[in-house]
Amino acid sequence: MKKNSMKKAFLAVMGSEKRQNITIPLLEVLLGLIAGTIIFLILGKNPIEAFAAFLQGCGLFPKENYAGGRGMFTDFLSYLDNWTPMIFAALAVAVAFKAGLFNIGVSGQMLLSGFIATITVGYSPLPAVVAKPLVILIGVVVGALLGGLIGYLKHRFNINEVVSAIMINYILQYLLSFFILSFYTNPITRQSNVVSDASRLTLQDVMIGDYKTVIPLGFLLALVAVAVMHYFINFTKFGYELKAVGFNGRASRYAGINVRRTIMKAMMTSGALAGLAGVTYYLGYLGSIQPRVLADLGYDSIAVSLLGNANPIGIVFSSFLITVISKGSTYMSSAVSVDQEIGSVITGLMLLFAACGAFVRYKLHMARVSVEEEAREAGKAGKGGDEK
Amino acid sequence: MSTIIIDGMAFAMPLFIIAVGGIYSERSGVTNLALEGFLGAGGFFGALFVACTSSLFAASSQLPMYLSLLVAMVGGGLYALLHAVLCIKFKANQVISGVVVNIIAMALTDFLTSQINTSVFGASSDRFVLSVSSRFTVPVLSSIPVLGGFFTNVYPFEVIILLVALAAYYLLYKTTFGMRLRACGDNPSAVDAAGGDVAGIRYIAVMLSGALSGLGGMCFAYSIFANYSSSIYVGYGYLAIAAMIFGNWKILPTFWACVLFGFARSGGYRLVQVLGMPSTYSDLIMILPYLLTLLLLVFFSKNNRSPRALGEIYDKGKR
Numbered sequence: 001m002k003k004n005s006m007k008k009a010f011l012a013v014m015g016s017e018k019r020q021n022i023t024i025p026l027l028e029v030l031l032g033l034i035a036g037t038i039i040f041l042i043l044g045k046n047p048i049e050a051f052a053a054f055l056q057g058c059g060l061f062p063k064e065n066y067a068g069g070r071g072m073f074t075d076f077l078s079y080l081d082n083w084t085p086m087i088f089a090a091l092a093v094a095v096a097f098k099a100g101l102f103n104i105g106v107s108g109q110m111l112l113s114g115f116i117a118t119i120t121v122g123y124s125p126l127p128a129v130v131a132k133p134l135v136i137l138i139g140v141v142v143g144a145l146l147g148g149l150i151g152y153l154k155h156r157f158n159i160n161e162v163v164s165a166i167m168i169n170y171i172l173q174y175l176l177s178f179f180i181l182s183f184y185t186n187p188i189t190r191q192s193n194v195v196s197d198a199s200r201l202t203l204q205d206v207m208i209g210d211y212k213t214v215i216p217l218g219f220l221l222a223l224v225a226v227a228v229m230h231y232f233i234n235f236t237k238f239g240y241e242l243k244a245v246g247f248n249g250r251a252s253r254y255a256g257i258n259v260r261r262t263i264m265k266a267m268m269t270s271g272a273l274a275g276l277a278g279v280t281y282y283l284g285y286l287g288s289i290q291p292r293v294l295a296d297l298g299y300d301s302i303a304v305s306l307l308g309n310a311n312p313i314g315i316v317f318s319s320f321l322i323t324v325i326s327k328g329s330t331y332m333s334s335a336v337s338v339d340q341e342i343g344s345v346i347t348g349l350m351l352l353f354a355a356c357g358a359f360v361r362y363k364l365h366m367a368r369v370s371v372e373e374e375a376r377e378a379g380k381a382g383k384g385g386d387e388k
Numbered sequence: 389m390s391t392i393i394i395d396g397m398a399f400a401m402p403l404f405i406i407a408v409g410g411i412y413s414e415r416s417g418v419t420n421l422a423l424e425g426f427l428g429a430g431g432f433f434g435a436l437f438v439a440c441t442s443s444l445f446a447a448s449s450q451l452p453m454y455l456s457l458l459v460a461m462v463g464g465g466l467y468a469l470l471h472a473v474l475c476i477k478f479k480a481n482q483v484i485s486g487v488v489v490n491i492i493a494m495a496l497t498d499f500l501t502s503q504i505n506t507s508v509f510g511a512s513s514d515r516f517v518l519s520v521s522s523r524f525t526v527p528v529l530s531s532i533p534v535l536g537g538f539f540t541n542v543y544p545f546e547v548i549i550l551l552v553a554l555a556a557y558y559l560l561y562k563t564t565f566g567m568r569l570r571a572c573g574d575n576p577s578a579v580d581a582a583g584g585d586v587a588g589i590r591y592i593a594v595m596l597s598g599a600l601s602g603l604g605g606m607c608f609a610y611s612i613f614a615n616y617s618s619s620i621y622v623g624y625g626y627l628a629i630a631a632m633i634f635g636n637w638k639i640l641p642t643f644w645a646c647v648l649f650g651f652a653r654s655g656g657y658r659l660v661q662v663l664g665m666p667s668t669y670s671d672l673i674m675i676l677p678y679l680l681t682l683l684l685l686v687f688f689s690k691n692n693r694s695p696r697a698l699g700e701i702y703d704k705g706k707r
Contacts, residue, residue, distance in 0.1 A: 043503070102483050159685045162421055162483060163633070166626040167685075170678040178671040292671070299491060306484070339502045344495035348488075352474075355488045359478040 032350030057331025088277035089301035099266035100246035105165030107298025109274035113142040114282030122195030139279035147271015177291035201284035218280035393537030400650030402607035409600030416593035421486030424625025425493030430602015433463025435616030464602020472594035515617035573695030
C-alpha cells in the first residue's frame with residue numbers, strides 16, 4: 001500500500017506523458033547536479049561557491065572584480081560565442097538521432113569544414129561581405145559531404161556509423177595536423193595562423209559602452225537553425241520519414257519510404273549542421289585551429305542532444321546548461337581550485353542518467369498502468385458492495 | 389625487418405585481447421562500443437595500483453607489472469558492470485550506453501588521475517609513471533632469419549596475453565558456458581527455454597569483456613606510453629571493434645586482423661625512419677591503421693554475419 005502511494009506521488013511529480021518530456025530531462029540534470037555536489041563535498045569544497053563560479057565564468061553572475069574594460073557583459077558575450085557552435089553541433093547529433101543514427105563524427109566534420117574554410121577564405125584578402133557568407137557556405141557543403149560519406153558507408157557497405165565516424169575523426173585529426181604543422185603553423189602559438197577579421201564570424205574587440213566585447217554573428221544563425229529544424233522534424237514529410245526510419249527501418253520500407261535515401265538525407269543534414277558548428281567554432285570563437293586536437297565540444301554535443309531529448313527546442317536549454325559547465329569550468333577551477341576536468345565528469349554523469357531516460361519512461365508507464373488498474377478494481381469492488 | 393615484427397606484435401597483442409573482449413560481449417548479444425572506456429578504466433586501476441605500491445617494491449622488480457595486469461583485469465571487469473547494468477537492467481540503447489560509458493571513463497580517469505596525484509602524492513601531474521617493462525629474447529629461435537623477430541625483445545605480457553587468449557578460446561568454443569553464451573547472441577529465447585539465465589550470462593560476458601580489455605589497456609600503457617594518462621584514449625578500442633568485425637566475430641580470424649594492423653603501423657614508422665622524413669610525417673603514419681580499418685571495412689562488412697540477436701534487449705515476456 002505504501003509502495004503504491006509512493007508510486008502515485010512520483011507519478012504526480014513527473015506528470016502526464018507529455019509533461020514527462022520536460023520533467024525527465026530535468027530529473028536527469030538534477031541527479032547530475034546532486035552527484036556533482038557530492039563530489040565537491042568529498043573534495044572539501046563549498047558546492048554553492050563552486051556552482052556560482054561556473055555561472056560567474058559565463059557572465060551569468062557577477063564576479064567580485066573585473067579587469068579594466070571588462071565586465072559581466074564581456075563574459076556573457078564570450079559565453080554566447082561559445083554557446084553558438086554547441087547549438088549547431090547538438091542539432092547535428094539530434095537530426096541523425098531521429099533517424100536512428102548516431103553521428104559521433106561531429107568533431108571530425110567540424111574540424112574539416114573549419115580547416116577548409118580557414119585555408120580558402122580565412123587566409124584570403126576577400127572583403128567581409130563576400131567572405132562571411134562564403135565561410136558559412138563552405139561549412140555547410142563540406143560538412144554535408146562528410147556526413148553523407150558516413151551515411152553512404154552505412155547503407156552501401158553496412159558499416160556501423162559509429163566505427164566509421166571514429167576512424168574518419170582520427171584520420172582527419174592526424175591528416176589536418178600534418179598540413180597545419182607543415183604549412184600554416186604560427187611559430188609562437190603553435191596553432192594555425194589566425195584567420196582574417198573579414199572572414200571571422202565573431203566580431204572582435206567591439207566597444208559597447210565602456211566594455212570591450214565580442215559579437216558572435218553566428219548566434220542569430222543558430223537560433224534560425226533551431227526554428228528551421230523544429231519545423232522540418234515536426235511538420236514536413238522529410239521529418240516524418242526521418243522519424244519513421246528511426247523508429248522501425250523495416251516497417252518504413254514496407255510503407256514505401258526509401259530508407260537509403262532517408263539515411264543519406266539525415267546524415268547530410270547532420271553533417272551540414274556540424275559544418276556550421278565547425279565554422280562558428282574555428283572561424284568564430286577561436287579564430288585558429290590547434291593541431292592534433294579534436295574539439296571536446298563535438299563529444300559534449302552528444303550529451304546535450306540526449307538531455308534535450310533530441311528535440312531542437314529542448315536542445316536550446318540543454319546546450320545552455322552544458323556550455324555553462326564546460327566554459328565555466330575554467331574560471332571555477334581557478335576560483336575554488338578544483339581540476340577543471342570535473343566539468344566533464346558532471347557532464348558525463350548527466351549523460352549516464354540520460355541514458356537511463358528510456359527506462360524511467362518505461363517504469364512510469366508501468367506504474368501508471370498499475371495505478372489505473374487498481375483504481376478500476378477499487379471502483380468495481382465498490383459497486384459490487386452496493387449491490388449486496 | 390625484425391623491428392617491424394617486434395613493434396608490430398607489441399601493438400597487435402594488446403589489440404587482440406581487447407578484440408577478444410569485444411567478441412565475448414557481442415557474441416552474447418550485447419553491442420559493445422565501450423571497449424575504449426573499458427581499456428582506459430582497466431589501465432587506470434592497474435596504474436593506480438602501481439603508483440600506490442611503488443614504494444613497496446624494488447625499483448627493478450617486475451612483480452608490480454604482473455600484479456598490475458591482474459588489477460587492471462579486475463578493475464576493467466568491474467567498470468564493465470556499468471555498461472552491463474545500463475544495457476541489461478536499465479534496457480538502455482546499447483549504442484548510446486557504449487558511447488556514454490566511454491565518455492564517462494575518459495572524464496573520470498582524467499579527473500581522478502590529476503586529483504589523486506595532487507591530493508595523495510602531492511605532485512601536480514596528469515599521469516601515473518610506470519616502470520619500464522623488461523623484455524626477453526628466446527635464445528635459439530631468435531636467430532632464425534626473418535621469423536626470429538617473433539622471438540626477439542618480446543614483452544612478457546605478450547606471452548600472458550597469448551595464454552589468456554587460449555583460455556578465452558577454450559571457454560568460448562569448448563565449454564557449455566561458452567556454447568550458451570554464443571547462443572545468447574543468436575537466439576536468447578532458446579537459451580531461456582533450455583533453462584539458461586540469459587541476463588546472467590550476458591552480465592558475465594560483458595564483465596569478461598571488460599577484464600580482457602583492461603588487460604589490453606594496461607599492456608598498451610606499458611608498451612607504448614610507459615605511463616598512464618588520458619593519452620591512452622586514442623581509439624584503439626574502436627580499432628579492436630573493427631578487427632572483430634573483419635574477424636567475423638571469431639577469435640582466430642580476429643587475431644590475423646590485429647597482426648595486420650600491428651604490422652601496418654610498425655611498417656609505416658620504419659618507412660619514415662628509413663626515408664629520413666621530418667617528424668611531422670609521423671602524423672601521416674598515424675593515419676595508417678585507421679585508414680586500413682576503413683578500407684577493410686568497406687571490403688569485408690558486406691559479407692559479415694553479426695550475431696543475430698546483437699543489440700536486441702532480451703525481454704522474457706516477448707515471444
